Amino acid sequence: MRSALVVIAISAFISFQFFFIKNDIKQEPSDISFQDTIVTAKICFVGDLMCHSTQFNYAKVSADSFNFTGVFKEVKKYLTEPDLTVGNLETVIAGKDKQYSGYPYFNAPDDFIYALKDAGFNLLTTANNHATIDVLNKYKIHRTGTYTSQQDEDSLRIFRINSITIAILPYTENTNGVPIPKGKDFVINLIDEQKIKEDITKARLKDVDVILVYLHYGNEYEREAGDYQKEIVQRLVELGADIIIGGHPHVIQPFDYFKANNSKLDTGFIAYSMGNFISNQRWRYSDAGVIHDIEISKNNLNDSVYINNVSYLPTW
Numbered sequence: 001m002r003s004a005l006v007v008i009a010i011s012a013f014i015s016f017q018f019f020f021i022k023n024d025i026k027q028e029p030s031d032i033s034f035q036d037t038i039v040t041a042k043i044c045f046v047g048d049l050m051c052h053s054t055q056f057n058y059a060k061v062s063a064d065s066f067n068f069t070g071v072f073k074e075v076k077k078y079l080t081e082p083d084l085t086v087g088n089l090e091t092v093i094a095g096k097d098k099q100y101s102g103y104p105y106f107n108a109p110d111d112f113i114y115a116l117k118d119a120g121f122n123l124l125t126t127a128n129n130h131a132t133i134d135v136l137n138k139y140k141i142h143r144t145g146t147y148t149s150q151q152d153e154d155s156l157r158i159f160r161i162n163s164i165t166i167a168i169l170p171y172t173e174n175t176n177g178v179p180i181p182k183g184k185d186f187v188i189n190l191i192d193e194q195k196i197k198e199d200i201t202k203a204r205l206k207d208v209d210v211i212l213v214y215l216h217y218g219n220e221y222e223r224e225a226g227d228y229q230k231e232i233v234q235r236l237v238e239l240g241a242d243i244i245i246g247g248h249p250h251v252i253q254p255f256d257y258f259k260a261n262n263s264k265l266d267t268g269f270i271a272y273s274m275g276n277f278i279s280n281q282r283w284r285y286s287d288a289g290v291i292h293d294i295e296i297s298k299n300n301l302n303d304s305v306y307i308n309n310v311s312y313l314p315t316w
Contacts, residue, residue, distance in 0.1 A: 040297045040308060041161035043212075044082035046315075047274030047289040048247050049124070051091045051112050053102030054280040059111070064096055068115035071278060078291055078313060079120030083161045086168070087116065087277060088216065088247040089124040089143075093135040102280070104176075106130045113139050123157075123168065127189045128216040128248065129176035145170035145214075146188045153186040156203055164210065164298045164305070167203035171196060172216035173248070191217060193235060200240050209264055209305045210296055212243040218253075218273060223285060225253050225272040233270055237261055242268045243294065243307075249273040251285040255292070255312075264305040269294065277315065289315045 059066040072079070079085045091106040092098075093113055101107045116124065117139045124136060127145025136143040147153035158167045171191040180187060189195070196213070203211050213236055218229045225233075225246075233244055240262035246253070253273035260268040275289040290312050297308040 037301050038297055038299055039162040039164060040295055041084070041164040041166065042082040043161075043166070043294050043296070044079060044085040045245050045271070045274060045292045045294070046079075046085075046087045046277040047252075048090045048250060048276050048279065049087045049116065050276060050279035050281070051102070051106065051108035052280035053100070055102075055278075056100055056109055056112070059109075064109070066109045066111040068112050069118050072115060072119035075291070075315060076119050082293060084122050084159060084166075085120050086123045086125065086214075086245075087121050088128060088214070088274075089116075089126055089132070089136075090128055090130050090247075090279075091132070092130050093132040110135050110138075113141065117141055123159075125168075125170040125214045125216075125247075127170035127172040127214070129172065129174065129178070144168060145172070147186050150186045153189070156199065156206070158203070158206065158208055163300065164296055165206075165208040166210045166212055166296070167206070167208045168212045168214065169196070169199050169203070170214040170216070173218070191215065191232065193239075196236065197239050204240065204262075209298060210242045211240060211263070212245065213241045215244065215246045216248045217246060218249045220248065220250055221286065222249055223251050223253060229253075229272055233272070237268065244268070244270045245292075246271060246273045250276050250279070250281055252288060252290055255310075264303070265307065267307060269307055269310060287316060291315060 056066055059068045061067050091108045093110055094107045098107050100109060113135045121141060123142040125145045126143055133146055133148060144157040156167055158165055171189045173191050200211055219226055236244055237258055238261055242260055242263050242265045252275035255271040258268045258270060260266060271292055276286055277289040293311045295309040298305045
């Protein structure tokens with residue numbers, strides 16, 4: 001009987017405490033909002049997107065109709081899952097009047113861009129030795145690296161993903177000797193230290209969380225980063241770049257982490273070259289690429305930003 005009384009007494013005490021605590025809360029449940037302390041943005045990068053004549057001849061359906069979608073069938077699921085998927089477009093899309101061609105000038109059908117859109121690409125960098133704009137606008141794919149006006153070039157591409165802001169700044173070493181039209185230096189971003197410094201400063205003034213620089217540089221088919229690449233990367237780190245992605249060698253080169261500088265991040269990431277993602281360069285090493293997924297996290301309580309995870313998937 002004493003045991004029963006003890007249980008009853010304890011139960012009564014707990015009920016009283018619960019009643020007291022419950023009735024001491026001043027806010028109604030509808031007045032309480034919750035926000036994740038940690039948010040994450042997942043960005044996917046692939047290598048060079050090329051279209052040789054062998055590729056568009058294979059994709060030809062009729063006189064002026066091409067279907068490239070099957071090319072990406074096996075990897076589409078990896079490209080559509082991230083928040084932002086980025087590739088380096090290494091071909092001009094100038095229409096059939098200019099005649100479709102492969103190496104060295106490259107002119108692919110519009111359907112090539114449709115296939116990239118369908119595969120999951122959100123952003124294409126065009127600061128390279130093969131560039132195009134109009135068709136990307138038509139298919140509503142974000143692009144950066146080549147521009148239609150000075151105002152277009154001055155407008156930084158800043159993406160906001162789950163409250164994380166990322167500025168993406170692309171530059172190319174050269175244009176393969178093709179001259180830039182006189183008085184139109186704005187049409188393409190060249191690797192120029194002063195220009196890059198100005199862009200990074202402009203991005204920092206907008207309080208972006210991450211500055212990502214895409215470089216089109218280096219020597220083709222060299223599997224290790226050359227001195228020129230390393231010097232540029234080191235200078236970019238000093239200027240405040242957080243993530244650096246490279247292309248143009250058409251083979252995979254090493255990736256690494258570095259101590260970030262003038263940045264919200266403590267540790268940055270460099271992929272010297274992503275290799276080819278799609279092309280007809282079918283010899284060893286140029287027939288391979290990599291899908292890099294970079295997860296960036298942000299603590300909304302203290303505004304800290306960091307690379308949470310880097311993963312990669314080899315492709316052939």
